[in-house]
Each structure stands twice: as structure tokens, then as C-alpha cells.
Amino acid sequence: MRREKYVFNRQTLQYEKVVEPLKHTVLRIFGFVCAASFTALIMLMLTHRYLPSPAERLLMQENDILRSEIAQTDQDIAALEKVVNNLQDRDAYVYRAMFKMNPIDDNVWNGGIGGHDRYDELRELPRTGEHMAQLKEKLDGLKMRMNLQSRSLDSLTMMADKKEEFLAAIPSIRPVRADKVGRKLLSLSGYGYRIHPIYKKKRMHWGVDFNAVKNTPIQATGAGKVEFAGNRRDGYGNVVIINHGFGFKTLYAHMEKVMVKKGDKVKRSQQIGLIGSTGQSTGDHLHYEVIKDGQKVDPIQYCTDGLTPQEYQELVHMAEQENQSFDGN
Secondary structure, three states: OOOOOEEEEOOOOEEEEOOOOHHHHHHHHHHHHHHHHHHHHHHHHHHHHHOOOHHHHHHHHHHHHHHHHHHHHHHHHHHHHHHHHHHHHHHHHHHHHHOOOOOOOHHHHOOOOOOOOOOHHHHOOOOOHHHHHHHHHHHHHHHHHHHHHHHHHHHHHHHHHOHHHHHHHOOOOOOEOHHHHOOOOOOEEOOEEEEOOOOOOEEEEOOEEEEOOOOOEEEOOOOEEEEEEEEEOOOOEEEEEEEEEOOEEEEEEOEEEEOOOOOOEEOOOOEEEEEEOOOOEOOOEEEEEEEEOOEEEOHHHHOOOOOOHHHHHHHHHHHHOOOEOOEOO
């Protein structure tokens, strides 16, 4: 029971009862309620901080496990990237060294996924959003690269199935038999800038000129199908072009006689004509070109038949000499 207060009134010489104004009563009650609420809030925070509920303890344990798993996933992705990089290097080696094909371009391997930011919703998460977005982006990149690798392996498998056909088709011997010109070629004009025999100025020479006597047999340097056989009016004279497949073609020019026709299938070392000096030529020889994926390349790289490393090096050295070519091609 609330105690009553009295004060002595000196004028009336009596004790009078003290009546507290309503405003003071309300303020006192409000202050008590605020103090009690603040105290309760502090107690609740301390309780949650140091004495979590069973459900909160489970959530905290799950968060710790998720953090650990995310860290492990980061490590696993880094390890997978190393594996995929190794596969790409081996893929390029197989394409280049075994099948003489251009490896997959790095821009294709590392190309991103186009369009808008596919991870913007994750990035909006305040605490883990950016990390999760980067993780998801890495995973999607690995998926794309592994898909490319799978398709590349399919291509390699197909090439392996055709390896025998490929090895028979790729140009790999000299177009003029060694026993017809001897192991030592007396003169040879190679691929690159050479002095034009007519204009006496340096011009690009797109093939290798093999000097030999008239009517020396010319042989196909790989299996394939005759794409052209006849006379061309561009200085090449009598020409045979063989399509070997796998991106390879070979051209034989200035022939005295053509011994195949368009559409014929030929084998490596099969005779296709005789050396001559038709077209824009200054003497009996064979002008030989190798075309890879539409680009003319140095044929000397495909003339390794029966030569020791030293003999091949001598052949390369002879082809590199900046002499006068035997034709204007």
C-alpha cells in the first residue's frame, strides 16, 4: 500500500495531506517503464550473446560448416583449374604435334559467357554476395571449358580413328624421287623472297623449286584426290593440284606432262607427271607448293623422307639461300 505524505502548514498550524500532480505521476511511471525495458533489452542481448537458444546454436554450427565448405570449394576449384589448364596444354600438344592441326585458340578457352551480369542477384547479398558470385562465376567458367574439352576430345577421338588415313594423306616426302636427283641436290630455290628470274627483283616465292632433268618422274607426296590437272594461264604452266583432306593441298607446276586427271585418287609416291619447263619458267624443274588451311606454307617442312637429321638440315639450309628462283611463282 502506497504511503501517504503530510506537510505542516505554518499558517494554519495543521498537517495537510500532500497530493502529487498527475503529470508527475505519469512521468514517474514512464521513467520506471523505460528503465525496466532498457534493462530487459540488455539482459536479452547478453543472454543471446552468451546463452544462445538451441535453435540459434544449430544455426551457428551450420554457418561454421558452410564457411568451411566454401573455403574448401575455393581450393577444389583452384585445383580443378590447374587440371583443366593441363588438359588444354596436352590438347594443344596433341593437335599440333600428332595431327598437325591448329590448337584451340586461347580466346575460345577463356571466353566468358555473354549477356548481362548473371550473378547480380547474388552480389546484392550484403555479406557473402560478392564471394558467392565469384564462386558461381568460376564454376560456370569451368563447366564451359570442360564442355569445350569434351568436344575437343571427341574431335581427337575421330582423328585417332582416322589416323591411318591421316598419316597416308599428309604430305611427307619429296615430290621428286631421291634416286632420280641424287641425295645431294645441285641447286634448290626455297620458299620466301627470291630474285625473280625475269624482272630481277625480289618477290615472294611461294614454293620450293626442285631442279632435275626434263622428263624426271614427279610423285604425289601424299594420298588424296586430284582437284585440278591441266594448263593454267597464270605462269604455272601444266599443273596438278591434289587435295589430301585434313586441310592439306599440294601443287606441282611447270610439268612437261600430266599423267592424272581431275577426280583421280592417288597414293603417296604414285607418279603423276614429268618434270618440264612449261609456263613462266627459265629451265627444267618442279615448282612444289604445300597449302594448309588455305594458306601457303614452307614445303621444306614436309620433305623429310629417308633423310638423316644432318641431310635434312642441309636441305633446309639450301632452301634458305637467297638465290634466283627458276620461275615467277
